[in-house]
Amino acid sequence: MRMSKLYLPTLKETPAEAEIKSHQLMLRAGLMRKLSPGIFSYLPLGYKVIKKIEKIIREEMDKTSSQEVLLPVMQTSKIWQDSNRWEKFGPIMIRFKDRKEHEYCLGPTHEEVITDLIKDELRSYKDLPLNLYQIQTKVRDEIRPRFGVMRSREFIMKDAYSMDEDYSGLDKSYQEMYDAYVKIFDRLGLKTHIVEADSGAMGGKDSHEFVLIAEAGEDDIVLCDNCDYAANIELAGSYLAKQTVSQDIKKKKLIDTPDIKTIQGLENFLNIDGSQMIKTMLMKVDDQLIVVLVRGDDQLNEVKLANFLQATTIEPAEEEDIFEVFNVKAGFIGPLGIEEYQIIADQRVKYLRNVVCGANIVDKHFKNINPGRDFAVDDYHDLRTVQQGDCCPECDKGHLKIKSGIELGHIFKLGTKYSESMGATYLDENGREQPVVMGSYGIGVTRIVAAAIEQSNDQNGIIWSKSIAPYQIIILPLGNNEEVQKTAKNIYEYFKKMDVEVLIDDRLERAGVKFNDADLIGIPLRITLGSRSLQNNVIELHNRQTGQDYEISLDNYKIEIKKFLSELK
């Protein structure tokens, strides 16, 4: 491609709206432009990168038993009502009506469509297993789109759906996708961690995320520094030391805590650590009020609580509810004397002795409170969010690190959630009707572009890996010496003929402009030639990945550069 013809508007200055590196560079390098918040147009260079990512995903998916389809963006409300998600998905779905007043949405995901698609065609266990995938734009009315393409309202996603007779079939399908994902991310040159994850709104059982560690990531993941334990913080297990409680049990005491409503306030006022307190919270769990206790220095993990209670919605209770249950405002609430409500506590609460908690009286707390003696707990469970430095729940020896990462892929075992509600069944060998057992497998295509840039850039711009670079070679003829122009063109034509993706900067620009743009757009190999180098019968080669420079004789540049091409990462 000749750069004089390429629609590549690069920016010298960083747009003010872009916070993170990838967002800045995607705008500056002319990969995309914003239409409105979270909605982008992809320009030739950006779209070329997207197509390369899609190609790798396609190739690896086609090696599995999955087959590509294309499903609609515009979806009728009916299928969403069938799966009971029309209400549940909430405002994240863009909804609208057609001229006949029929309701539609723009697909935020495709479980419903795929289930609807297969339910009329699948008759027999002989039709299974089946695995279909698509690469499609999804639309979600995100509360707050940000970080460019990282959290956008329109994004391209590869999603696959597996359908099996039973759970052992699902396990196989899941493993096949898991293995394919490992290959895909490897080929993309992305160093991803595979972490245990929560299946969240999608529903289902096992789940893994493929996460790239990056400052800009929105996902917190937990890694052990000793073993290979890795999990999303939403479900990372909490280590519970073998407890020996030897402390004497002291007598309960009411104490004055004027206007002290927070754990930190109590720490300062009483000069006691948060670990010697009980934090009481009232949660609204699927419209039911439940009292939840954690240690004062712990944070409640709502995902763990939701999973334990098999709840779909969890939110902090309203002020009125708190008053109704405890007869006091937040800040002084405690678990004593509220037997008519269910009390659930984090497992670490069980081993607390002589601690502080709210007294359900304004400006008062209790001292020397002991679970069991002073109040009853209906259930103890792991409900706290793990913290940096915690002991590893897996190996017992290592300590946990918390890192932010970018979620690039997510695979779920859905089970029969959708097939049951939507009637996707088949007849088994005994002629009995059974729901199809499903799995769901997503990869964020556009997000990968951003992640790749986050992983690899420097102060001059993007540094693409070989597999997704829009072009492999960029040729910079400097000056307007005719011999230079002619030679550059010959080299360009040669690589074009060899099917190497090559750019030539034939613009009437100064050397500095060409160098800077070449760096900015991150092409792995740069060939420079000017009258100076031509006099010595050489061309200059710069490797963007290693930063190294070479002089290569014009007589054997074809072989030499081919070698460099094959050595690219």
Added chain:
RNA sequence: CGGGCUGUAGCGCAGUUUGGUAGCGCACUUGCUUUGGGAGCAAGGGGUCCUCGGUUCAAAUCCGAGCAGCCCGACCA
């Protein structure tokens, strides 16, 4: 939805406090010079100053309402 900030040329911004001819840098056009890491000089083009309303002889500037964008939070692949 709550909190904070911002809307002035394609981009980055000043001007708003104290009302009085709409500016700077980059980019763009033309000419000359220059030509190996974002050139120099000269001449030029480009504005509903977010919108609507109000105050005033006079509004980018003051007042009111609205809209949009960005950041933080809740939420989320």
